[in-house]
Amino acid sequence: MSEFISTSLENKILTITLDRPDKLNSFIEPMAKELQEELTDATRNEDIRCVLLTGNGKAFCAGQNLPEVVDKGQDYELGDTVRKSYNPIINLIRELDKPVVCAVNGTAAGAGANIALACDIVLASNEAIFVQSFSKIGLIPDSGGTFFLPRLVGLQRANAMYLLDEKISPQKAEEIGLIYKAVEADQLMDEAQSICQKLAQMPTKGFALYKEAINQSLSNNLDEHLELEADLQTEAGNTHDYHEGVQAFLEKRKPEFQGK
DSSP states (O other), X not given: OOSSEEEEEETTEEEEEEOOGGGTTOBOHHHHHHHHHHHHHHXXXXXXXXXXXXXXXXXXXXXXXXXXXXXXXXXXXXXXHIXXXXXXXXXXXXXXXXXXXXXXXXXXXXXXXHHHHTSSEEEEETTOEEEOOOGGGTOOOTTTHHHHHHHHHOHHHHHHHHHTOOOBOHHHHHHTTSSSEEEOGGGHHHHHHHHHHHHHTSOHHHHHHXXXXXXXXXXXXXXHHHHHHHHHHHHHHTSHHXXXXXXXXXXXXXXXXXXX
16 A cells, blocks of 8 residues: 555546655655556556546645655765656656646646656646756756756756756746646646546557657657658557547547557
């Protein structure tokens, strides 16, 4: 049973909630491990068609719980925490063969911000804030921060967010393309659930192939990527959902996708 993560599965949507509100959902190693386990289980469970990630309390996630790493002593290497706690989470989100929606309910700082930004669709409450928080203690953005930020908002804005410890409001985050949408706090979960319900009824096998293409686009050249698209389109064309979608179109009815 998870101690720092709570989950619920309803209508094929797995909701994962960071549940350490008294510590602003800051990460400690057991919490990171629990999140890794839940994301791994989501990959294996065919009853799950979409994942919703959010936080309990006034913060989404304040990043790493600093006392935990300080208490390890001067000989401890911070890279070990990055490798064991955060890198697996980012990889699991990106490689998960289902869409991952993130509902940022409050402050998203440091690794917490970058975990959110690794998700497929990000919504944020108008009471949230995004901040990198690394520069003020002499660290670099981890959890994919130096990878995703420049791709989302461009190099200059990414530089300012890190170097100047710039705090980004949800409205600004939407404007610059950091997130998909900012919504009123009391509407956040309803909006996120509505998106998840729509995604869970769609051809999620195709979504998995799309995510594979997007992930590889970050390193492929054009010729490699065009060939990858052709290969993945062949795979998509052999799915149940493709045939169901075409048949439903021809029969002028609503398709019933199975994610297969």
